Amino acid sequence: MAASEKTRAIHRFVQCILLILVLPLLPPGLEWFLTGTVTSESITLVASMYAITIGVSSKYKTLLAFAIIVSILFTAAYGSLAKERADHLAAAQTIKRAQPSQQDNQVVPADPPTNETNRSLGTSEDFGNRMRRYSIIAIVMVFLVHAGERFLRHVVEREPFWDLV
């Protein structure tokens, strides 16, 4: 009887992991599946939203506080990235407008962007990779944190999960 109760508890834990922790990662998963990569903006935004949505489903105030801080930091990172991207586009448009009108129809080879320029604009591959790496690490940490909490709640303390009946 005790063994079956333990099995049920493990089932509840697995259901919870799938529904609460894995399902919200579907959008970046689809982006990766369809395009072969996930942009640094997307993954930063996912890290921010994932942290806050997982944090509010926590029963421990400390973890909620940590989740809010993580979410705010990644939101700020995303905002900063988006602003730089917008500035980059605005600068590109200004440069384009400043070109003489007779050259509008000509194909002008652009100077290859230096790594420093790209870095300052947040577009270099290395910079994007680092941003992706930090965001993925944070997502994995949030995943493990909540999985640990759910293990405690559903397996150790035998708390029911979605008893809808």
Place this chain on the structure above:
Amino acid sequence: MNVFSLHLPELLSLMGTLVSGLALLSVLLKIWTKMRANRIARARLQEFKQNTDLLRIAKSLRMEHLDPVEREKLLRQIERLLQGLDKKTLEEVNESLYQRSLQGRVRYAESLVSKSAVH
């Protein structure tokens, strides 16, 4: 890595990652504390059950009919087990024994009354 040379989004992401690492440490600490507390509680409960079982058996035995050496041995064993209990558990055991003793006296009195009625 020079933190001061990092770009703002990168710095923010790095800080976010570090905070999430702290959260992970916090939850691991919580799990460890909880499981340790559970393990101790289970062990204490088991010990309490064993002790109360032993006391119940000792109490139900007609101790006066035991061999004195055996009785002494059993009493020593009970004493040693009781010393291992904390104050609260000991009080519970005492209360339980006191209640049983009262019930025993009532039953004894009832049996005396019934015997006198027969005679």
